[in-house]
Amino acid sequence: MLKVKLLGLIFFCLINSNAIFALTIKGDFLQGAVIRGSVEPGEKIQFNQRWLSLSEQGEFVFGIGRDAPANLTLVVYKNNQQKQHQFAVKKRQYNIQRVNGVPQATVEPSKAQQERIAREAALVGKARKEDLGLSNFMEDFKWPVVGPISGVYGSQRIYNKIPGNPHYGVDIAMPVGTPVYAPAGGKVTLVHSDMFLSGGTLILDHGQGLSSTFIHLSKILVKEGDLIAQGEKIALVGKTGRASGPHLHWAMNWFSERVDPQLLVGNMPK
Numbered sequence: 001m002l003k004v005k006l007l008g009l010i011f012f013c014l015i016n017s018n019a020i021f022a023l024t025i026k027g028d029f030l031q032g033a034v035i036r037g038s039v040e041p042g043e044k045i046q047f048n049q050r051w052l053s054l055s056e057q058g059e060f061v062f063g064i065g066r067d068a069p070a071n072l073t074l075v076v077y078k079n080n081q082q083k084q085h086q087f088a089v090k091k092r093q094y095n096i097q098r099v100n101g102v103p104q105a106t107v108e109p110s111k112a113q114q115e116r117i118a119r120e121a122a123l124v125g126k127a128r129k130e131d132l133g134l135s136n137f138m139e140d141f142k143w144p145v146v147g148p149i150s151g152v153y154g155s156q157r158i159y160n161k162i163p164g165n166p167h168y169g170v171d172i173a174m175p176v177g178t179p180v181y182a183p184a185g186g187k188v189t190l191v192h193s194d195m196f197l198s199g200g201t202l203i204l205d206h207g208q209g210l211s212s213t214f215i216h217l218s219k220i221l222v223k224e225g226d227l228i229a230q231g232e233k234i235a236l237v238g239k240t241g242r243a244s245g246p247h248l249h250w251a252m253n254w255f256s257e258r259v260d261p262q263l264l265v266g267n268m269p270k
Ligand SMILES: [Zn+2]
Pocket: 151, 167, 169, 170, 171, 248, 249, 250
């Protein structure tokens, strides 16, 4: 086996007597990461026993969860042969963040509000199930808004002194009306002007289950079904839903797995 690490790209070339397996991987294996890569024509690949979709060029993507175990497995298949790859997943430390001043009903919703939250979550879940044949997930992702980061992925959140779910996204604090630009191209799969917790909500699907969700928006400038290019203006920052002030919350998913957008875009530009 030949293993070469070059500028964050890892190439594996496995040669045996009957078949050649080639796997290219881009991304570090750590909790919350999005991993992109490709296999050679004729090859198929499984991640943790799930078949990955492949583009015409053999490109694939998958996400590693916030609390993923220390090891994961990729298996490349060609003809009747297979090669297993084990990867160590780096564990991350998540902080605790206290957020005060959000509307109390968003922390202690009534029965009717809980039902509304469940209905809206089902719409979001349905949009995130899509497995679109788009390859925008391979693009070089850009920050949708440039500004101060006020919340990071993974934090244990305490809202108005009541523990909530971990924070699955990155928050960028900017005034209401600040433009939000598409971090990569994709198809709009959900537009909702007023969800109970997330307010103005927009989902942009980048293909093969990788999607961006933008919430607390004051205005959405696109509609469901629109195909969007990277850098297009898609929405305006707001403070709708469970927000204590104006900011963009940008979440990313690989299907239902919640991943960290910040790992895809790197440092915030100055
Ligand atoms: Zn947030």
